[in-house]
Amino acid sequence: xxxxxxxxxxxxxxxxxxxxxxxxxxxxxxxxxxxxxxxxxxxxxxxxxxxxxxxxxxxxxxxxxxxxxxxxxxxxxxxxxxxxxxxxxxxx
Amino acid sequence: xxxxxxxxxxxxxxxxxxxxxxxxxxxxxxxxxxxxxxxxxxxxxxxxxxxxxxxxxxxxxxxxxxxxxxxxxxxxxxxxxxxxxxxxxxxxxxxxxxxxxxxxxxxxxxxxxxxxxxxxxxxxxxxxxxxxxxxxxxxxxxxxxxxxxxxxxxxxxxxxxxxxxxxxxxxxxxxxxxxxxxxxxxxxxxxxxxxxxxxxxxxxxxxxxxxxxxxxxxxxxxxxxxxxxxxxxxxxxxxxxxxxxxxxxxxxxxxxxxxxxxxxxxxxxxxxxxxxxxxxxxxxxxxxxxxxxxxxxxxxxxxxxxxxxxxxxxxxxxxxxxxxxxxxxxxxxxxxxxxxxxxxxxxxxxxxxxxxxxxxxxxxxxxxxxxxxxxxxxxxxxxxxxxxxxxxxxxxxxxxxxxxxxxxxxxxxxxxxxxxxxxxxxxxxxxxxxxxxxxxxxxxxxxxxxxxxxxxxxxxxxxxxxxxxxxxxxxxxxxxxxxxxxxxxxxxxxxxxxxxxxxxxxxxxxxxxxxxxxxxxxxxxxxxxxxxxxxxxxxxxxxxxxxxxxxxxxxxxxxxxxxxxxxxxxxxxxxxxxxxxxxxxxxxxxxxxxxxxxxxxxxxxxxxxxxxxxxxxxxxxxxxxxxxxxxxxxxxxxxxx
Ligand code: SF4
Numbered sequence: 001x002x003x004x005x006x007x008x009x010x011x012x013x014x015x016x017x018x019x020x021x022x023x024x025x026x027x028x029x030x031x032x033x034x035x036x037x038x039x040x041x042x043x044x045x046x047x048x049x050x051x052x053x054x055x056x057x058x059x060x061x062x063x064x065x066x067x068x069x070x071x072x073x074x075x076x077x078x079x080x081x082x083x084x085x086x087x088x089x090x091x092x
Numbered sequence: 093x094x095x096x097x098x099x100x101x102x103x104x105x106x107x108x109x110x111x112x113x114x115x116x117x118x119x120x121x122x123x124x125x126x127x128x129x130x131x132x133x134x135x136x137x138x139x140x141x142x143x144x145x146x147x148x149x150x151x152x153x154x155x156x157x158x159x160x161x162x163x164x165x166x167x168x169x170x171x172x173x174x175x176x177x178x179x180x181x182x183x184x185x186x187x188x189x190x191x192x193x194x195x196x197x198x199x200x201x202x203x204x205x206x207x208x209x210x211x212x213x214x215x216x217x218x219x220x221x222x223x224x225x226x227x228x229x230x231x232x233x234x235x236x237x238x239x240x241x242x243x244x245x246x247x248x249x250x251x252x253x254x255x256x257x258x259x260x261x262x263x264x265x266x267x268x269x270x271x272x273x274x275x276x277x278x279x280x281x282x283x284x285x286x287x288x289x290x291x292x293x294x295x296x297x298x299x300x301x302x303x304x305x306x307x308x309x310x311x312x313x314x315x316x317x318x319x320x321x322x323x324x325x326x327x328x329x330x331x332x333x334x335x336x337x338x339x340x341x342x343x344x345x346x347x348x349x350x351x352x353x354x355x356x357x358x359x360x361x362x363x364x365x366x367x368x369x370x371x372x373x374x375x376x377x378x379x380x381x382x383x384x385x386x387x388x389x390x391x392x393x394x395x396x397x398x399x400x401x402x403x404x405x406x407x408x409x410x411x412x413x414x415x416x417x418x419x420x421x422x423x424x425x426x427x428x429x430x431x432x433x434x435x436x437x438x439x440x441x442x443x444x445x446x447x448x449x450x451x452x453x454x455x456x457x458x459x460x461x462x463x464x465x466x467x468x469x470x471x472x473x474x475x476x477x478x479x480x481x482x483x484x485x486x487x488x489x490x491x492x493x494x495x496x497x498x499x500x501x502x503x504x505x506x507x508x509x510x511x512x513x514x515x516x517x518x519x520x521x522x523x524x525x526x527x528x529x530x531x532x533x534x535x536x537x538x539x540x541x542x543x544x545x546x547x548x549x550x551x552x553x554x555x556x557x558x559x560x561x562x563x564x565x566x567x568x569x570x571x572x573x574x575x576x577x578x579x580x581x582x583x584x585x586x587x588x589x590x591x592x593x594x595x596x597x598x599x600x601x602x603x604x605x606x607x608x609x610x611x612x613x614x615x616x617x618x619x620x621x622x623x624x625x626x627x628x629x630x631x632x633x634x635x636x637x638x639x640x641x642x643x644x645x646x647x648x649x650x651x652x653x654x655x656x657x658x659x660x661x662x663x664x665x666x667x668x669x670x671x672x673x674x675x676x677x678x679x680x681x682x683x684x685x686x687x688x689x690x691x692x693x694x695x696x697x698x699x700x701x702x703x704x705x706x707x708x709x710x711x712x713x714x715x716x717x718x719x720x721x722x723x724x725x726x727x728x729x730x731x732x733x
Contacts, residue, residue: 008368064347
């Protein structure tokens, strides 16, 4: 199946594109996706993302929703999901 | 005698008599209301009688920075301007940064209160404790950049900082704001109040830097705050580089970037065309507010195409939304051009963009004909028509006359069912967050004392995901009344009274990147502001007093509105947001039903200590040292519990 990884801010600059379409195994969790991304895109240090309700460097949204409103990094992804990785954003 | 923070002087300007008097800044006022928004709300309540026409000589304009403004506290050059809003009839309060707020303190004053109405256009020169009137006849009609330049040249001193109105304010357009440098004291039509007073500008300059009463204590807190800024993983690396433009991308990904007058949220998300990346290439430099190390404010230039050469400071997120998402325009240079035009005419970008978006929807629905729009194809996405409409609004020309007083008044003129498409609360057009899927942000819009305003209690928990004081699900109404009160109280107590930039409060002050966040830690952070203000002024503002201050300012402002006839019925979202679900995208299906709003309001009033009409109880007012206000409300026939 395919999921889309979207990167914003400095992360996008590091990766070089806004959207990457990844071929991933069925039933992959967000945690699994992070590991996969880190092996292919080491410039996206997703392992520092913590799922204890406090987000150290990134905010991760799955289809626009904060992961803590789902099952955190255990959330199982489905075909077509959009995982967006933002730097901590300020201002408004 | 003030030992620091305050200059100790208040300027009272009577434009009718062309007199100025200088009084000591009232000690009771500083103790109970601190500065900024506190001064504004208290003086507005005391000086403006119920039913006063906002464009009459009897309305006031209170210019008030806070005790930290002009000190070395980072991000403290902020000012609030307060008067009765001609757009809403409620409290009209605008805030701005830049250099003007600090320079006003250096000119020797804590507060400038402007009353009356001049017979001929004037401007005020305030320099080192002295106040002069000068004729503004020559510059009546000038755009704001030229006006500022002219005044500096006429005064033969380029160190003056000037707040002024443009053509829109002179023509008393209710969409007019006040411009200082290229920053706006925006929304609520305060530019029209200045225009009605025939006050073109206020120029300030001076060397009266406020003292710090306890320097070591002040410096210790300041250093800690700066260290927290430095430790933040995104403040300098992201916010300083992209400013608020990254919110276009974030809110789009969340599905809450309102599109085409809130009709098409989720269907139109022009991230690639107008998002932060599209804007980043056009940044030419940063223009920080006085004492701000972050410098989020950027100057951009349109490098090619029909708007080539337009240079603008911004656009901030709200402007990009108003002239982008709301009007369905995906042409980034058109947004820069619209921003710059509004600055030059002295127009508020949110109100003007939202009013044009409203008219575009009417045009698309055939409620407006091309004859009525003077031949303009006022369709969503038509940037040329949008730009032309800005000119016509500022000049009150043709159909511009209909739109020049905001969307609500335009709908009253147009009729034909157009009222349904006005996205406003209390007459103030909504900003750029689709609150059907951001419930605390929505409750803040509904209850903010200035009307549909994001700045009086921004739900940064929902929008930026800052888990302070709690982590919340933006789509769930649970717990949002308490959170909304917390945000409104903190906005007043930590930002709008001391004064601090609210961007820094949500992140630099409150978000902690090492320890996570707890309620206790967020209370400690209230302690940071408490320490800084107490050290600067030698007046002890304890953390619990700061919280009371925030409650007092919000409650007194509500009482001003009650006195003007506002009530619970004015605390609801526009009907579209309660009846039409978000049509597409990540937040598809969400709405905020009338029942949901009823429940939220019941609880919101309860946590504030108000009755179910939204009227504070006598006991509540007594605890906030506002007892006399209870008598005022009863005299107007409102029985208090
Ligand atoms: S963060 Fe931006 S708005 Fe706030 S004080 Fe600094 S430059 Fe001004």
